[in-house]
Amino acid sequence: QSVLGQPPSASGTPGQRVTISCSGSRFNIGSNYVYWYQQLPGTAPKLLIYRNDQRPSGVPDRFSGSKSGTSASLAISGLRSEDEANYYCAAWDDSLSGSVVFGGGTKLTVL
């Protein structure tokens, strides 16, 4: 069981806006930055959002991140077929001796 909680699946039609949630605790999301990764089938994960809401160069502004308390969200607007992928949230966890923790991942299907 993953430390960060994500819905296992999400879906939307082209052009729609979808959001993916990530729930944590005061030890991780509540006190540290959240990161989001996109993993296309058969490829390595790609950094999509860093420090809660920042986009690396080259990531379309259709992708946005937010954080409130111990939860975070990834929003994808203007959904496209190429957005079909697995999405993971991640954060540093201050409990015990510290660790990077990931969410279990959300499989996004573009209908």
Added chain:
Amino acid sequence: QLQLQESGPGLVKPSETLSLSCTVSGGSINTRVYYWGWIRQPPGKGLEWIGSIYYSGSTYYNPSLKSRVTIFVDTSKNQFSLNLTSVTAADTAVYYCARHGGAYTGQFDYWGQGTLVTVSS
């Protein structure tokens, strides 16, 4: 453009040691800003951070794997490596190396393509 490439055996026997290396090209591993990390992904499952290392050799590990993991760096080869001892079938996974944005963050901004390691007799 920074590139990372994993290398090592694709098959390891149970109870033996899994050893992988990650060669960094297009940039130096001797950077004071970044750590270098290992992440794994069992087939069909999610991501798990294994541990990370600084160019000086300072390390930190996932507490759940700490007793079996060693990560070390060879700056002369621009390479860092992973040893995981006493492996079982549960250690079967795609192993990725990545540039880690720094201690106490979840940021991995450059990734290798990953290498599948199967634990089986």
